[in-house]
Amino acid sequence: MPSAKPNPKSRNHRVPTSVSSFTILPLTLPPLPALKSQPSTPHYLYIQPHDPKLPEPDTERSLFIANVPIDATEGAIRDLFADQLGGGRVERVVFEASVPSYAALNTNQADGTRGERRGKKRKRGVVSEDKVGVVEDAETALPRVWERGLCVSGSSAVVVFVDRASAKGAWVALRAAVKGGEEVVWRGEGGLGEKRYRNHHSLTFPPRATLQKSINAYLTAFTEAEAMRDRLRAKQRAVPDEDGFVTVVRGGRIGPARMEEAQAAKEKAEEKDKKRVAKDDFYRFQTREKKKEREMDLRRKFEEDRKKVQEMRERRGKVVVSGSFESF
Amino acid sequence: MAPPATKRRKLSHSDSSEDEDTAMSGSNNFAGNGSGESEPSSGDEDLMEEHGHYGDEDALGSEGEEGDAIEEDIPVAIKKRKTTGPESVAKLRKGIDDIPQDGVYTAEIYKSNLFKLQVDELLKQVKPRYGKKEVTNAMHALKSIIEQIPNREPQLVHDAEKSLLKSSKISTPFPYPRPPKDAKYKLEYEKPAGINVTGSYVLEIAAKHGDELSIDLVVTMPSSLFQEKDFLNYRYFYKRAYYLACIAAGIKDSKDHKLEIRFESLNGNSLQPILVVRPSKASIDAGGDLSASNFCINILLTPGEKVFSSEKLLPEKNCVRPKGSNDESSSRLVPTPFYNATLQADCSITAYLKVLHAASKQSDAYKDACILGRVWLRQRGFHGHVRKGGFGNFEWAAIMAILLRSSSGTGAPILSAGYSSYQLFKATIQFLATRDLTKIPFAFEAASIPLPKTEGMPYFFDGERSVNLLFKMTAWSYKMLRKEAKNTLKSLADSTFDQFDSTFILKVESPMYRYDSMLELPLTEFEQDTNHEDIRQTLPQICKKLYTTLTRGLGNRITSLSISLPEETGWQVSSSRPFEDRQGRILIGLETDPANSTRLVDHGPAAENKKEAASFRRFWGEKSELRRFKDGSILESLVWSQKDSSGTIVEQIIRHLVQRHFSAKVADSAKFLGDSFNRLITAGGLSGQSGTIPFLSLMTAFSTLEKDIRGLKNLPLQIRHILSADSQLRYSSIDPPFNASAQMKIPASIVVQFEGSGRWPDDLLAIQRTKIAFLLKLAELLSGENAQYITRVGLENTSQPSRNQSFLDIITPSGAAFRLRIHHDREAFLLDHQLKDKLLDGPTREATAHALAAYKRDFLRIPAHTQAMQTLCTRFTALSPAIRLTRKWFASHLLTSHFAPEFIELLVARSFLQPAPWTTPSCATTGFLRTLFWLSRWDWTHSPLIVDLANAESGADSMKADDVAAITTRFEAWRRIDRDLNRVVLFAASNLDPDGTTWTDRARPAKVVARRMTVLAQAAVSVLKDTELGLVAGTTGVVDFQPETLFAGPLSDYSFVLRIARPFTRFGRPKSDAKASNAMFKNLQLQMQSEDRDVETVGYAPVSLFVEELREVYGNTIIWFYDEEGGDVVAGLWNPMVTGKRGWKVRLGTSTVPVVGNSKPSKGNDDGGVDVMINKGGILNEITRLGGDLIEKTEVFDIQK
Structure with a gap:
């Protein structure tokens, strides 16, 4: 495999190796028979040591990856670090946003935290008296209909390593790889294509x-x-x-x-109230006012119509429609 | 209370009239030529485009607005009126127009305020500028030229013709037949007795049409030229032709002329040649301003009034004696009404100008009503030209003028002078629509005049001038006129919707939209009449025969039949009148009646009825056979073939009749076009059956299932409703759902509602679980009852807990598949309640609102819509195929996933329920094309789609104007809230769905896609327009048009395309493969067949799932296009908003490539000047990875862009 950067655009411009505090890691994508005609472009990961505003216990041993590939899975990322980036051992990966969002199956949508917190959260619903919350766990939750989710394009993930040393080692190896221009290859876990959907179809109908x-x-x-x-x-x-x-x-x-x-x-009571009120054409002033109102109404409507016609006139001639999508 | 209609606004021409005085003071008599500029009427392009499809019509535009500006008379009259009306009154009138008071009351005089305002607008736009300098000058010049033409001595016919040809190279435009060689009388030229402007220009009732303005100039021939008996045997017409040729010679010979002259037949009447004068190209070039010089002057001739006795020229008299007979009193002479009326029309040009002018004085609104009439006629293709119906602007104006007067016998006039222009227009339309002038002729001041009864000939006899105003009409054009008038009357009576556009703006005559079938007969194939060298002379007979034969043969299968002939043009003055172009053809348009047009057997008279039976046999020939029917009657009858190869029944009948009554040659060369689009959809034809037939098996399966479910004994709750909620169950899916041999692949949704019970849990999530429990129970019971039912419970919306989460798939023994969901009305209440909670956080509120909308749509609107469409599809036979065709169109352009099927159905239903200006479509093609036409014109940013699905004839719970107003208000509110159209782009409401956003909320479609739809529809309409122009011009044949062209679009419009592997498209469903691979083992094959019902894959659409995931994964980065009914491509379009270079940040919502940016590192953000661009290559790789074996090839069109 060539060690040179496979980016065809490198002739035109140098690809930066870092942005802000992030290191940019190009991933060579697997060649695909269906996409032969296209020059292969790498995928870019933006990685830095995890640095959330509110530190968590795991922060020390985590890396933050922005722009994960859509088919990223815990396994794929674990393999990436284990095989190609220093062999650091990954404990788990927490994805920011997945599709279908089966994280939301068991948590509340209002809860914006990332990760799959399956069966942990009580349905908060709303603080309303006639709301009854049921704690969903593996037993009460509905069976899953997707084997695994996808990542939303451009979303991020937090990789938690087994210990600080692994995290550190991975970070160093990664920077070295970027500096040395080593080729890092993205290998998904597979299981995509029709198989994925067939699987979903059969999961849709649980026993x-x-x-x-x-x-x-x-x-x-x-x-x-x-x-x-x-x-x-x-x-x-x-x-x-x-x-x-x-x-x-x-x-x-x-x-x-x-x-x-x-x-x-309540409605009944209101109805009753209404009946009690005097009829609105009882007094003379009522009739007069009504008439006035009607006239005003007509006048207003006329004004509206006039405006409408004027607008129509202004609009006409302006309606320019060009060929196809250029007119967006 | 209401101000009188006379207080109508004097449109801007009042100033120009003031200036007339100066113009009039000279010796000329060109009324309205004042130099005063009338308000420049800035043309409205949109409007004019509609008007001006056939711009060259103006070339024939003289219209025969006969009449005469008698010296001094009219100008004085105009002046008088202006001066007698005190200025204050004029001011008052003007003022009234500006204050709303006027408008407040117009609703009574006009249809509605909106209608009136639009009429005002229209009038302003179509009125030409009167009194242009160029025009005035040209007319002055022309007049002086004509006045200077020297007299010519009387000469014998042939000498006269020859000398003219020799001296000035002018060929005398003698009518057919040419004057006999031995003619004794002499032709001569003397100075005209008068030269006057006439017609619409001088009356100020002209309307702009195209760019050219045409002005009629009438030259009065001195009466000394004529003898008492000149009305006989074309003698008058020969003299007239010679006189015209002399004028032509004079103009041609005059030194300083800058004019081009041509001969034309006035309104296609070859007896009346006229001279058309245009400024020559050279002079236009020299003069500079082209538009100002764009006019033509038609020189008409009149012998003056009372030259010939009108007694002799009555319709029932004969004025063309057969050869060798001079016996005037002979009663066997055939009347020559056309000849007589032409002569009378020539004589009464001046008289009619007087009448029309008197009418415009009598009624203030008369002029405007004339213009409205013009516009109305033009949009419907009516014209004074004999080949275009023989009913044009002059006929309209004259009829209105006469109806304004009270006839001595009939009492009060039909039109009142106090009417507004709209009232005049409507009353005239009403007169035309309701009174059948062929049966009850209208005679004005002519009670004692006997009118001959000719079959189908209308009479509007003006006794004072002794002319039948409708003499140029044919039986079919009169029928069309009445039909259009009736149609317009109906739409004007509609108080719910604004019908302005359909009355005045839309081009009704377009044959592609107007007719269900078209027939083309080339002229070459017709037998040449040996007596005539020019087929023009025999054409009227041919057309008449065609008309009578076809109308008799087709009977009630058709509702209208129109015949159009090639257009005629003028000819050079130096050449003789050209023969009819034999390359032309007769075009016959048919509107069919769906109820009758596909009838297989026609019953004739009974066998005992000898006379009628013989006539029937004579008419039908060998096709007629004697048959005995069930009720014992023995009838002559006709049986038509139902085979596809023999064409529709209407076509079979036409071909048979043409062959029998004309010749086999004609029949063979006849080209027939009928419902040409229906072959694009499976079982789309209507031959012999209703459009709903292909869905019959599914409907039967549904009712069986319903019965079975209702019959279940141990259900915990009783069932209240079982409703269908699927396009397959309302006859509108593109492909008919299934047939006996194949398993239905897409389950049809149905909704079950149980009776109310207090035992349902009062919690949204628990309700969903309870539903699943119910479904499980139902499945168990159903399978227990009938083991052949295959049932399984499925899950959906698993990530949105407040939405419906489960369904039950039921596959019936016959192969039908249903997807059953439970409707529980408590859900709506709980969701609503949750929304009212003020403490609710944003995302939950959004999700709840979404769930509520989905609930309403799935459980309330869709079932109601389904029911309504079922009814409509049975009522309108062509509706179902038209919907399917339209959905196919959307699908072919990969738009299906962006448009709810219900929305498309509403679009098509609109074409059937609000068909104005046409009538309800009676075949799929017209329904579809009219829908496209409407779509191409729909300005969805500013106007909602409102359909009244209950618009039954009974009108029981149909919409009222108030409902429409309420919907419009809601629409406007949406536009105010969401100015950029991010959420609701199309607004489609119906009586069942006054919200208007059920089908289109949440940017379905997005603005971009909606625009795409409009662009595509416009492209389709322009293709149709080209075809139409070709049809009219005779360059395209009716069968040349390929319907497929409307359904194909270039894929290069998209950024990239994923070609789907064949097994996953509708073209390569794996069924056949499975069979082939197992063919070697008989036992396996048998097993396969029994399991062939492959229920596993029911409802399985991998590509749709794939596209759905792509949509979620890529958000708004890519817009996806896919035909969900098994299309073979998925197309994507980069959203231009996100493809540009941007500054880097962590969350960009899309995969990116870092590039060295030129942006300086901003403070607090040391990104080292790195920008990002969308990683198109990377994303394409991701997509292709995800698609895996679903994708055969990814093609990219604009990666470099």
Whole structure:
């Protein structure tokens, strides 16, 4: 393999090796038969030691990679460091944004943290009384429909090494590779193409038993949580707080119709109120005002129409449509 | 309360009229020639484009606005009116126009404010500038030239002709037949008795059309030239022709002329040659300003009034005696109404100018109404020319003028002088639409005059001038006129939608949109009549025969039939009148009735009815056979073939009749075009069946399934509804879903709603789980009931917990596949409730809003829409194929994924429900083309699409103007909120969906894509326009047009293209491969067949999944185009917004290449001057990697760009 930079554009300009505090690592991409006609272009990773605003315990032994390839996986990155960049051992990789976002399956969308925190988070939902949270875990969650996700183009990842030394070693090896212009090759984990979608298709239809089990587990948990909430409410109703007040909470009856009933009652009451008000053509001034209003209305409408026609006139002739996409 | 209509605005020409006085003071009589500039009417290009498709029509534009500006008379009259009207009144009038009061009340006088304002706008734009200097000068010059022409001595016909040819090289334009050699009478020229301007120019009722302005100049021939009996046997016309030739000679010989002259037939009437004078090219070049010199002057001739006895020229008289007979009293003489009327028309040119002028004095709005009439006629292709219907501007103006007057017998006039221009226009249209003048002739001051009854000939007889104004019309052109009038009347009665465009702006005559079928007959094949050397003379007979034969033969299969002939042009003054070009052809346009046009058997008269049966046999020839029918009757009948090879039934009938009544030669050379697009979609033809037939098997499967589900015993809850919610279940998927032999691949969505129950959990997530539980139960019960049902529960939207998460796929024994989802109305309430929570954070709120919109769309709108479309597709037979064709068009241009199918269906439904200016399309092709036409004109930034799907004839719950106003308000609100069109680009509302954004919210399509749609539609329309121009000009044949051209676009428009490997496209579904590979083992093959139903792959579309992932991964970096129905390419377009060079930062949302930037390192950001560019090569590699074996080849078109 040639050790020279495979970038065809290098004739025109030198590719920078670093930007800001990031080192730029070109990755040679595998040649593809379907893409023969194109000169191969490397993919560029921007890497620096992890430096978040709020340091975490793992920060010391982590590297931050921006612009990961879309087919990056934990395994692929582990291999990249193990085989080509100093052999540092990777403990885990946390991706920023993946597609499909099955991170969101079990966490709340509002929660913007990266990584897959499967089954750890309680559905926060909203602080609303009739919300019942069920802690989803491996048992209650719905079966996954994708084997693994993809990374959003241009997103980042945090690589956590087993210890500080590995992280340091990887960082040094990486800088050396960049400086020396060594060729680093990107090897994905495979499993793409039609296989991936066929797999998804069969995962979409989980076995009946698995599904049933998960549903049962979830609904049991849900019933429990509901019972717990009711108990809590009953308690709140019964026990005065330290100031001697009893909190007013909904309860007593269970059923989905409560809110609607309240609303219907409210509407009914409003209707009644309306009927009580005198008819609006009772007094002379009402008739007069109505007439005036109608006239104003007509006048306004006319003005609007006039404006519309004027706009139409102004627009015409301006409508220039050119060939194809150039007109974007 | 309402101010009288007379308070209408005097348009800007009042100033020019003031100036007339100066112009008039001279000896000339060119009214309206004042040097005063009328307001320059800046042409509206868009509008004019619509008007001016056939710019050269103006060449024939003299229109025969006969009439005469009698010396002093009219100018004085105009002056009087101006002076008698005190200035204050004029001011008041002007003032009124500016204050809203006027507008407030116009709704009663006009259709609506909007309509009135648009009419004003239109009038302003089409009125030409009167009184241009060039025109005035030219007319002065012309007049003096004519006045100086010396008299010519009387000479015998042939001597006269010869000497003229010799001296001035002018060929006398004698009408056919040429004067007999032995003619005794002499031809001579004497100074004219008068030269006057006439026609629309002087009456100020002209309208701009193209660039050329045409002015009619009438020369009154001295009565001394004529003898009492000159009206007989063309004698008058010979004298007239000679007189015209003398004028031509005079103009040609005059020294300082800068004019070009040509002969033309006035309105194609060969009896009336006229002289058309144009400024010569040389003079235009010298004069500089080209546009100002763009006019032509038509020199008409009149013998003056009362030269001949009008008694002798009544329609039922004969004025052309057969050879050898001079017996005037003979009653067997055939009437010559056309000849008589032509002569009378020549005599009454002056008289009509008086009438028209009187009308314009009588009613202020008359002139404007005339202009509206002109525009209306022009858009519908009507013209005073005999080949274009024989109903033009003059006929319109004269009819209106006469209807404004009260006839002695009939009492009150039909039009009132107080009407506004719109009212005059509408009432005239109403008169034309409702009164069948062929059955009940209209006679003005002519109660005692007997009118001959000719089949299909309309009579509007003006007794005072003793002319039938409609003498140039044919039976078919009159039918078309009435049809158009009826159509317009209907759309003017529509109070819901603004019909201004369809009344005045849209070009209705375009044959591609107007007719369902077209027939082309080359003139060469018709038998030459031995008596006539020029086929022109026999053409009227041929057309008449064609018309009567075809209308009788086609009966109620067609609703209209029009015949158009090649256009005629003028000829050089030095040559004789040219013969008809034999290369031309007769073009017949047909509008078919979908209910009848595909009938297989025609029933004739009963066998006992000998006389009629004989006539039937004579008409149909060997095709007619005697048949006995179930009810015992024995009838003459016709049976048509249903085979595809023999063409549609209409075509078969036409070919048979042409062969029988003309010749086999004609029939063989006839080219027929009918519903040419339907072959582009599977089973798209309507021959003998309704458009919904291909979907029958799926509908049956659905109703069986519905019955089976309802029949399940142990369901925990009762079922309230089972609704279909899929385009396959509303007859609108491009391909019919399945047939008996193949497994249906895309499951059709259906929605089930259970009865209400208090036992549902009150939590969004728990509801989703409960739904799954229900589905599992349902699957179990269904499979238990009938083991042949294959069921499986699937998951969807797994990353959006508040949306529907599960469905049940059901594959029926017949091979149909359904995807069932559960609708639970509590979801909407919970989502809504969650949205009202003020503490909700942004992303959750967004997700919730999204979920609510999806809920509404999937469970409420789609089922309602499906139901409505089902009804419409059964009501309009052509709707289903038209929708499928339109969806195919979107798909061929890779736009499917950007447009909801429901949106496309709305587009097509609009063409059927609001068909104005045409009538409801009756075949797929017209439905599709009209949809494209509308699409190409749709200004979606400024106007919403509103469709009234309930627009039934009954109008029970159809939309009202208020509903439309409410939708428009909502549309405007959206435009105010989202000025850059980032969220809602197209706004499409219907009575079922007043929100208007259900199908197009969240930039579906994005602005770029919507623009692409418009550009493509415009390209298609321009291709059609070219074809049409070719058709009209006779350069393209009806069958030359390839429908496929509209469905192909160059892939190079995109940045790159992924060619999909064959097995994953619709062209290479693996089925055939599987069979081939197993062919060696019989037992395996059998096994395969039983399992051939390959249910695994139902609903499996790997490429769609791939494109969906690409969309999510690349966000707005790349716009993707893919035909989701198994297209063989996926095209991508780099978003120009992100492809440029940018400064580096961590999150750019796209893969990048670092480059040495020229940007200086800014403070606090020591990026060492590194910029980034999008890494196109890297991204393409990623995409190709992800696609893997799905992609055969990645082609790049603009990597260098």
